[in-house]
Amino acid sequence: MKNNLNQKIIKLINYYNISNLNNIFSNLPVNRLDKKTSILLNGNKSEKLKQLKLKIEKIKNCELKKNASQIVFAGGNSSAKIMIVGEGPGAQEDQQGLPFVGRAGQLLDKMLSAINLDRKKVYITNVVNYRPPSNRKPTPEEIQRYLPFLNAHIEIIQPKILVLMGSTALNAILGDIGVISKVRGKWFEKNYNSLTVWTIASFHPAFLMRQPDQKKFSWIDLKMIKKKINEI
Numbered sequence: 644m645k646n647n648l649n650q651k652i653i654k655l656i657n658y659y660n661i662s663n664l665n666n667i668f669s670n671l672p673v674n675r676l677d678k679k680t681s682i683l684l685n686g687n688k689s690e691k692l693k694q695l696k697l698k699i700e701k702i703k704n705c706e707l708k709k710n711a712s713q714i715v716f717a718g719g720n721s722s723a724k725i726m727i728v729g730e731g732p733g734a735q736e737d738q739q740g741l742p743f744v745g746r747a748g749q750l751l752d753k754m755l756s757a758i759n760l761d762r763k764k765v766y767i768t769n770v771v772n773y774r775p776p777s778n779r780k781p782t783p784e785e786i787q788r789y790l791p792f793l794n795a796h797i798e799i800i801q802p803k804i805l806v807l808m809g810s811t812a813l814n815a816i817l818g819d820i821g822v823i824s825k826v827r828g829k830w831f832e833k834n835y836n837s838l839t840v841w842t843i844a845s846f847h848p849a850f851l852m853r854q855p856d857q858k859k860f861s862w863i864d865l866k867m868i869k870k871k872i873n874e875i
Contacts, residue, residue, distance in 0.1 A: 682795040691799045707773035712737045717768040725765045726802035730811040737774040742767045747848040758869040770815045805840045809847030
């Protein structure tokens with residue numbers, strides 16, 4: 644019996660490669676979108692950000708880019724230790740070229756102000772850098788295409804805290820770990836090479852405008868973020 648079991652194990656090892664074994668036996672969620680693609684960037688932080696923006700602007704055959712007015716790369720302080728990731732640009736963002744400047748952005752400003760933060764103390768970007776038509780959610784294929792740029796963006800900024808606003812950002816960064824209503828308000832450690840980032844998900848401000856009764860949960864998340872800031 645024991646010999647038969649050993650032979651079966653050997654056959655399984657021959658069948659699966661090491662990465663597949665890790666996925667099978669790991670208790671961590673599998674992020675099927677997180678396919679690492681190396682993006683080579685050189686120079687200091689400012690130079691790397693310019694190169695990254697240029698690489699995104701050179702994307703070809705992208706429906707998001709074709710329908711958008713311009714790229715919405717980022718906003719805020721590139722030296723900040725807190726990085727916020729939203730879903731994608733809306734109409735106002737598409738016009739101004741900056742993230743979170745519409746009604747949702749105004750609510751985000753109020754949320755940040757509640758814990759003594761503002762745009763001078765945070766850095767903001769989105770999962771995708773061009774406005775999806777009619778403000779629809781980015782498709783899994785679009786998220787996958789832009790994810791290497793987002794990963795590179797995070798590695799350049801090197802934040803201590805990463806705040807994921809909404810389910811799109813949650814799923815892109817942390818994978819299929821559950822619906823945001825169950826996952827929000829919990830800390831995760833996300834690794835980017837030698838960088839480890841404290842990561843938390845919360846409701847997107849646009850969702851809170853539609854469901855104001857959920858603001859009480861976002862307030863809990865904000866207090867957790869403030870506490871973590873004080874700790875680190």
